[in-house]
Amino acid sequence: MSKKSIDPERVDDDNPEWTEADMRTAVRLDGLPESLQQKLRGQRGPQKAPRKIQTAIRYDVDIIDAFKAGGPGWQTRMNQALREWLRGREKA
Numbered sequence: 001m002s003k004k005s006i007d008p009e010r011v012d013d014d015n016p017e018w019t020e021a022d023m024r025t026a027v028r029l030d031g032l033p034e035s036l037q038q039k040l041r042g043q044r045g046p047q048k049a050p051r052k053i054q055t056a057i058r059y060d061v062d063i064i065d066a067f068k069a070g071g072p073g074w075q076t077r078m079n080q081a082l083r084e085w086l087r088g089r090e091k092a
Contacts, residue, residue: 029037067074
């Protein structure tokens with residue numbers, strides 16, 4: 001490893017840079033117990049009852065742009081907007 005100057009703004013005390021000793025004692029993911037591998041990979045069990053379906057649908061550009069302008073979570077917000085619209089129709 002080469003010696004680099006450390007930028008104090010980028011120092012992360014919760015996640016320090018690995019040393020040579022850390023590299024030597026590291027264990028590959030496939031060397032861990034299967035249950036821990038699944039947890040670290042973020043794999044989850046099968047859904048008990050599927051709650052959502054995947055579909056392809058076309059919307060006008062301005063509609064998608066408006067939802068995306070709100071940042072991450074735009075699909076969830078779009079789903080909520082459609083749900084609110086449905087609730088309004090049920091009352092009428």
